[in-house]
Amino acid sequence: MKKNLGIVGLFAVVFLFTALNSDNFINAYNLENLIRRSSLYGIIGIAVSFVIITGGIDLSIGSMIGLVGCVLPWLLVAKGWSLTASLMAVAGLCLTIGLCHGLLITKLRLQPFVVTLCGLLFYRGFGRWLTSDGTQGFGRNYDGLRQLAIGKIPLGHLPVLGKFSLPVPFLILMVLAVIAAVFLNRTIHGRYLLALGRNEKAALYSGINTPRLVIAAYVICALVSGFGGVLFALDSNSIQPASFGNFYELYAIAAAVLGGCSLRGGEGSIFGVMVGAAIMQLLYNSINLLGIPTTLEFAIIGGVIMAGVIADELAKRFAARRRAIQQARQAAAG
Amino acid sequence: MVLMNASANAPLLEVRDVTKRFPGVTALERVCLTLQKGEVLALIGENGAGKSTLMKILAGVQEPDSGELRLDGQPVRLDSVESALRCGVALIHQELNLSDNLDVGANIFLGREPLRFGLIDRQKIRDDSRALLEKVGLNVSPDTIVSELSIGQQQLVEIARALSVNARVLIMDEPTSSLSLHEAGKLFEVVKDLRRRGVSVIYISHRLGEVQELADRVTVMRDGRHVGDLGREEITHDRMVRMMVGRDIAQFYDRQTGQTGDVVLDVKDLVSPAHPRHRLSFSVRAGEIVGVAGLIGAGRTEMLRVLFGVDRALSGTVRVQGRPVVPGQPRAAIQAGLALVPEDRKQQGLVLEMTVRENVGLAGLRRFAHRFGFRNRQREAADTAAAIQRLRIKTPHEHQVVQYLSGGNQQKVVLGKWLAMQPRVLLLDEPTRGIDVGAKQEIYRLMEELAAQGMAILFVSSEMEEILGMSDRTLVMHEGRITGELRRDQLSEEAVMTLATGATGTSP
Numbered sequence: 099m100k101k102n103l104g105i106v107g108l109f110a111v112v113f114l115f116t117a118l119n120s121d122n123f124i125n126a127y128n129l130e131n132l133i134r135r136s137s138l139y140g141i142i143g144i145a146v147s148f149v150i151i152t153g154g155i156d157l158s159i160g161s162m163i164g165l166v167g168c169v170l171p172w173l174l175v176a177k178g179w180s181l182t183a184s185l186m187a188v189a190g191l192c193l194t195i196g197l198c199h200g201l202l203i204t205k206l207r208l209q210p211f212v213v214t215l216c217g218l219l220f221y222r223g224f225g226r227w228l229t230s231d232g233t234q235g236f237g238r239n240y241d242g243l244r245q246l247a248i249g250k251i252p253l254g255h256l257p258v259l260g261k262f263s264l265p266v267p268f269l270i271l272m273v274l275a276v277i278a279a280v281f282l283n284r285t286i287h288g289r290y291l292l293a294l295g296r297n298e299k300a301a302l303y304s305g306i307n308t309p310r311l312v313i314a315a316y317v318i319c320a321l322v323s324g325f326g327g328v329l330f331a332l333d334s335n336s337i338q339p340a341s342f343g344n345f346y347e348l349y350a351i352a353a354a355v356l357g358g359c360s361l362r363g364g365e366g367s368i369f370g371v372m373v374g375a376a377i378m379q380l381l382y383n384s385i386n387l388l389g390i391p392t393t394l395e396f397a398i399i400g401g402v403i404m405a406g407v408i409a410d411e412l413a414k415r416f417a418a419r420r421r422a423i424q425q426a427r428q429a430a431a432g
Numbered sequence: 433m434v435l436m437n438a439s440a441n442a443p444l445l446e447v448r449d450v451t452k453r454f455p456g457v458t459a460l461e462r463v464c465l466t467l468q469k470g471e472v473l474a475l476i477g478e479n480g481a482g483k484s485t486l487m488k489i490l491a492g493v494q495e496p497d498s499g500e501l502r503l504d505g506q507p508v509r510l511d512s513v514e515s516a517l518r519c520g521v522a523l524i525h526q527e528l529n530l531s532d533n534l535d536v537g538a539n540i541f542l543g544r545e546p547l548r549f550g551l552i553d554r555q556k557i558r559d560d561s562r563a564l565l566e567k568v569g570l571n572v573s574p575d576t577i578v579s580e581l582s583i584g585q586q587q588l589v590e591i592a593r594a595l596s597v598n599a600r601v602l603i604m605d606e607p608t609s610s611l612s613l614h615e616a617g618k619l620f621e622v623v624k625d626l627r628r629r630g631v632s633v634i635y636i637s638h639r640l641g642e643v644q645e646l647a648d649r650v651t652v653m654r655d656g657r658h659v660g661d662l663g664r665e666e667i668t669h670d671r672m673v674r675m676m677v678g679r680d681i682a683q684f685y686d687r688q689t690g691q692t693g694d695v696v697l698d699v700k701d702l703v704s705p706a707h708p709r710h711r712l713s714f715s716v717r718a719g720e721i722v723g724v725a726g727l728i729g730a731g732r733t734e735m736l737r738v739l740f741g742v743d744r745a746l747s748g749t750v751r752v753q754g755r756p757v758v759p760g761q762p763r764a765a766i767q768a769g770l771a772l773v774p775e776d777r778k779q780q781g782l783v784l785e786m787t788v789r790e791n792v793g794l795a796g797l798r799r800f801a802h803r804f805g806f807r808n809r810q811r812e813a814a815d816t817a818a819a820i821q822r823l824r825i826k827t828p829h830e831h832q833v834v835q836y837l838s839g840g841n842q843q844k845v846v847l848g849k850w851l852a853m854q855p856r857v858l859l860l861d862e863p864t865r866g867i868d869v870g871a872k873q874e875i876y877r878l879m880e881e882l883a884a885q886g887m888a889i890l891f892v893s894s895e896m897e898e899i900l901g902m903s904d905r906t907l908v909m910h911e912g913r914i915t916g917e918l919r920r921d922q923l924s925e926e927a928v929m930t931l932a933t934g935a936t937g938t939s940p
Contacts, residue, residue: 289790297784364785
């Protein structure tokens, strides 16, 4: 928990700054939107953190979201498939993608960067070809399903905000986060992932089936990203196969890294990832509301993430130094 | 105080009252050391005595907080590695500092490449390297890529590199820890040759036998202080240990052979992929400690890896208590009751960034897990507490990251991990490498305890003293096959060396 103090603090600072400098920030509509978008990005952030913990990476998430985002409405609307069949097809697609990633990386020992980079190009191209680059949508018939992404649960009247409703994706994120956190911290499989991310050889020598676990991590990432993609699609309802989900992998990875996942592997905090995702959406929101030219958007977000990571590293050094002093004192006393 | 002129009588190197403090701990307290021209000075002391800090100061990596360094009687300031090299002081680390993707010549002249018209003069590098390699007795071409050399050969490349800077003082940190007996012998020749040429060597080693053979003088450190020196005639194993440890320790561990039971580990015609032409057969009984001796490259580690399933055997069977073990899967080996404490504890035995508790619990996670894969935290806590207590692991608490423990305590954590699994057969690969005398004794005592409780122990070691002291029986290997087996009454250094160099003795 101490690890995440930094980014929670950063979040608080940006939040307060925006609240004080813009009249349009603290209101139900804006905050609901912020929560909704943070949850959606939080979901894919959690997805990629599994892979990052094993020391790998998945650059194809954005294209998977693009693919899923246009295949689902295409199957439902253009091909007339049933909801169940379409969802199963999409799940099967993600499962296959995850398996391919995992097998190529473990059996053929290809680098995750290369494999998923090719995936990024391939899935995007495949989706475009399948739908002939036509914009996809759910039309009017799937408003029920769309509630998963755009729905809200009314919470009644809150002080300051007035009538406030909690976006459904937030609840979905919470459930996912709890499952993921429990998996990572309380089960043997989570412990295995952390161990193999740090030192694959030592994990192997301790009897852990490392290839199987790595494959599982990529499958989980693909499935959860696909799920996130479905939600993104339901939210937007206008999906262009050429560009839907573009760059989303970077947001996911940035959220994970801000949240404490070292790209070297073996480290990660689900809570941190969520806060990381929230910070990025908050920054977008702030830039918009504070009238900062949108041309600076990317620059500011990149700068803030860099600052966050640097601060985190410095904090770690400081803590290590303090620990060393403490230990030495103990050793001298003992 | 009379200022000394640079005279032929001045010691080559002098360390005067050097003190070095780190936050909260004094690593060196007014340490003094003198090194004469053309002498081999052994620097001994337990882990944590301050040897590496002192060496880092001499090599220019760090500067002392107070005190003085003198070269040829003149005070010098070694504020960087470059300035140390310029003064002729070169340090050869225990963990070699070579770029193994480059060739020998490139490594020797790394950072000091001779240039011709602004480009690297490769012919000159080749020629100069060849001369240096000859000086150290390494018979390889300068174009050989370093990763293709054995560790022993790599070490000689490092020495060649030190000679290329005309080092007058060579500091060698545990140089033989990764060398076979044969390569170590070659190294001694190189050291003696250097001495003849007037190069002085500071030799840091835990292997007191080597110290006895090589050293002209011995300097002993303990807890950051200089405890004393021993002149040539005074160098005895007993005296060295006593000064290092501050208390009397029995000459060396001498195992009392206990009762042995049934055969627990039975290996028949096992073929390792590293040596596909040979078949290995032997057995180990409950309560037995069997040592495996041999030169590096003999295939001992490879045999353990095949036994444990890290490498897949090409053929043959391994049985534990009569039941065959599925090959090629460490998980199957563990389930059958095998445990392997690997050669490289940092790379293979531990996850350094994890805590004592996480490492101790690592192998047993699946076996002790609750339903749905939930970790059994009580069991983990109990096993960790038991390990810390039984093995006397010195750690402030169980959540200490193992990276910060000393080598001996790290090794104990690895042992603790396996003891929590209650194995039938314990495989040890160089169990006391890089560990100080006190911790070594503890590990030997533990091995005896475990054997007395019925465990079968098979250990690979390159330390003759260890083999001679601990084995009930000794298997000797050479280039992938078992050349012979020695009972305790047949055991002697010559007998082992004869078999280790290829002569076939009595078959097992």
